[in-house]
Amino acid sequence: MRLRVLQFAVFAVLILLWHVFTTPGIIPPFYFDRDNAAAFFFGEPIKVFWTTIDWFTSGEIFVHLGVTLLETVLGFFIGAVSGLGIGLWLALSNTASAVMEPYIKGFNSMPRVVLAPIFAVWFGLGIWSKVALGVTLVFFVVFFNVYQGVREVSPTLLANARMLGASRWQLLRSIYLPSAMSWVFASLHNAVGLAFVGAVVGEYLGSSQGVGYLILQAEGTFDINTVFAGILVLTAFALLLDAIVGLIERGLMTWQPKTSETEKI
Amino acid sequence: MTTSGAPALALEDITCRFAGRDGGAPYTAVASSTLRVAAGEFVSVVGPTGCGKSTLLNVAAGLLAPSSGAVNVFGEPLIAAAGVNRRAGYMFQADALMPWRTGIDNVVAGLKFRGVPRAEALKQGEDWLRRVGLAGFGDRYPHQMSGGMRKRLALAQTLILSPDILLMDEPFSALDVQTRQLMENELLELWAADRKSVLFITHDLEEAIALSDRVVVLSAGPGTHPIGDFRIDLPRPRDVSEIRMTPAFLALHKEIWGAMKEEVLKAYQQQKVA
Numbered sequence: 001m002r003l004r005v006l007q008f009a010v011f012a013v014l015i016l017l018w019h020v021f022t023t024p025g026i027i028p029p030f031y032f033d034r035d036n037a038a039a040f041f042f043g044e045p046i047k048v049f050w051t052t053i054d055w056f057t058s059g060e061i062f063v064h065l066g067v068t069l070l071e072t073v074l075g076f077f078i079g080a081v082s083g084l085g086i087g088l089w090l091a092l093s094n095t096a097s098a099v100m101e102p103y104i105k106g107f108n109s110m111p112r113v114v115l116a117p118i119f120a121v122w123f124g125l126g127i128w129s130k131v132a133l134g135v136t137l138v139f140f141v142v143f144f145n146v147y148q149g150v151r152e153v154s155p156t157l158l159a160n161a162r163m164l165g166a167s168r169w170q171l172l173r174s175i176y177l178p179s180a181m182s183w184v185f186a187s188l189h190n191a192v193g194l195a196f197v198g199a200v201v202g203e204y205l206g207s208s209q210g211v212g213y214l215i216l217q218a219e220g221t222f223d224i225n226t227v228f229a230g231i232l233v234l235t236a237f238a239l240l241l242d243a244i245v246g247l248i249e250r251g252l253m254t255w256q257p258k259t260s261e262t263e264k265i
Numbered sequence: 266m267t268t269s270g271a272p273a274l275a276l277e278d279i280t281c282r283f284a285g286r287d288g289g290a291p292y293t294a295v296a297s298s299t300l301r302v303a304a305g306e307f308v309s310v311v312g313p314t315g316c317g318k319s320t321l322l323n324v325a326a327g328l329l330a331p332s333s334g335a336v337n338v339f340g341e342p343l344i345a346a347a348g349v350n351r352r353a354g355y356m357f358q359a360d361a362l363m364p365w366r367t368g369i370d371n372v373v374a375g376l377k378f379r380g381v382p383r384a385e386a387l388k389q390g391e392d393w394l395r396r397v398g399l400a401g402f403g404d405r406y407p408h409q410m411s412g413g414m415r416k417r418l419a420l421a422q423t424l425i426l427s428p429d430i431l432l433m434d435e436p437f438s439a440l441d442v443q444t445r446q447l448m449e450n451e452l453l454e455l456w457a458a459d460r461k462s463v464l465f466i467t468h469d470l471e472e473a474i475a476l477s478d479r480v481v482v483l484s485a486g487p488g489t490h491p492i493g494d495f496r497i498d499l500p501r502p503r504d505v506s507e508i509r510m511t512p513a514f515l516a517l518h519k520e521i522w523g524a525m526k527e528e529v530l531k532a533y534q535q536q537k538v539a
Binding site: 179 | 323326328349350351353354355357359360361362363364365366367374375378379406408422423426
């Protein structure tokens with residue numbers, strides 16, 4: 001409880017400082033030569049707040065937010081599922097992983113955001129170019145974690161399951177997959193963030209809808225308050241997505257020991 | 266104890282050579298070892314640490330193909346490439362339970378792999394949990410159990426499939442002395458109920474004598490091979506903590522230790538050099 005109060009205090013102080021330094025007339029300008037220059041560059045928290053409220057009350061934001069979230073979720077799912085599938089396949093097949101290794105390394109070290117213009121050409125300015133960018137970002141995070149997870153399965157656990165009569169398919173289902181899942185979940189928080197990045201960057205480079213598009217439009221008219229409002233909304237929804245992943249993780253990973261867990265009497 | 270016909274498990278002239286690391290000289294872990302376990306016989310294999318006892322057991326399980334030699338299971342050849350030894354259950358030294366499954370789901374894993382319907386598997390699973398003293402703990406995950414409970418669970422997981430041969434690799438070495446003696450007594454009780462063939466690996470001579478019909482002593486590595494074979498004709502049923510005090514036990518211990526001592530010292534010297 002004390003912690004919550006302190007956390008909120010930090011937030012309040014930051015907003016207050018922002019307000020004091022940017023609102024014209026509160027303190028005399030000490031860096032810029034004009035009174036409203038600070039507000040022009042950094043926005044004003046009260047105006048940002050009202051812009052945000054206005055978006056939600058007028059309903060203007062929903063269509064944009066919906067598009068951005070749809071792109072994020074699609075990018076996330078396609079990227080995560082293909083990362084899981086291909087990660088399992090390469091980790092279990094030595095030949096395939098040896099053949100593919102240089103290509104995987106190459107694609108991973110490439111700054112994949114530069115693919116965005118190419119995707120825009122291939123998939124147009126609709127949602128799919130953004131989804132594609134999200135997929136390339138998410139895929140590698142999940143892929144490397146699955147690969148690692150499968151490679152680090154305890155040999156004793158495998159030998160035991162084989163002695164108990166598990167077939168190849170049963171080994172996959174009851175040993176490799178659950179073992180890889182704990183690694184996958186560790187990467188999913190990261191992956192959701194990257195899917196979001198893919199969606200917004202994609203929108204930023206060319207789109208007609210989405211929160212990234214709103215920010216781009218506002219920037220074009222030097223409306224810095226709307227830009228900040230957009231950032232605020234994006235941050236809030238990124239946190240929300242992260243919380244959802246955390247919730248799913250807790251539901252599926254009940255078997256993992258928590259630190260110093262004791263029985264309640 | 267031996268019955269007529271082929272032995273339950275026969276390791277014939279087994280040699281296991283491993284490729285050297287980084288192009289080094291190959292390491293011969295086991296050299297021309299022959300070991301037979303009759304049906305219903307409890308055989309312990311003792312030897313100094315790091316002498317290749319587990320290698321021998323992995324060969325018997327079909328998890329490891331020997332460089333040369335043959336494994337026969339009830340007279341039929343076992344080929345490791347074609348799969349594991351289906352008539353054997355294996356209890357590992359390290360924890361081998363699936364951490365993401367509850368106790369009962371771990372116990373019935375083997376039945377499920379064999380396609381036994383869930384209801385039937387659960388019925389047998391509950392029965393086995395009761396037999397190893399874990400009734401009511403089926404919904405716990407392995408990390409919520411003590412080391413002794415996890416071993417019981419592993420024992421139930423192996424025995425539920427009622428294997429004809431039981432391979433055990435120092436299963437109780439990680440337990441404290443009291444828990445260990447309790448587990449040894451429980452193992453003897455469960456074994457006495459249906460007399461499977463057991464191949465029990467240990468570095469603890471007292472444990473070996475207290476449990477077995479026969480104790481095989483291995484030489485120090487490299488090139489481990491049996492150097493002694495001792496029949497233990499102590500009366501059954503035994504209580505492992507009491508039998509250790511009897512004169513017959515002490516005499517056997519002295520005799521086998523005499524054969525083993527030199528090998529243990531040899532292994533110790535090798536480890537000091539390495």
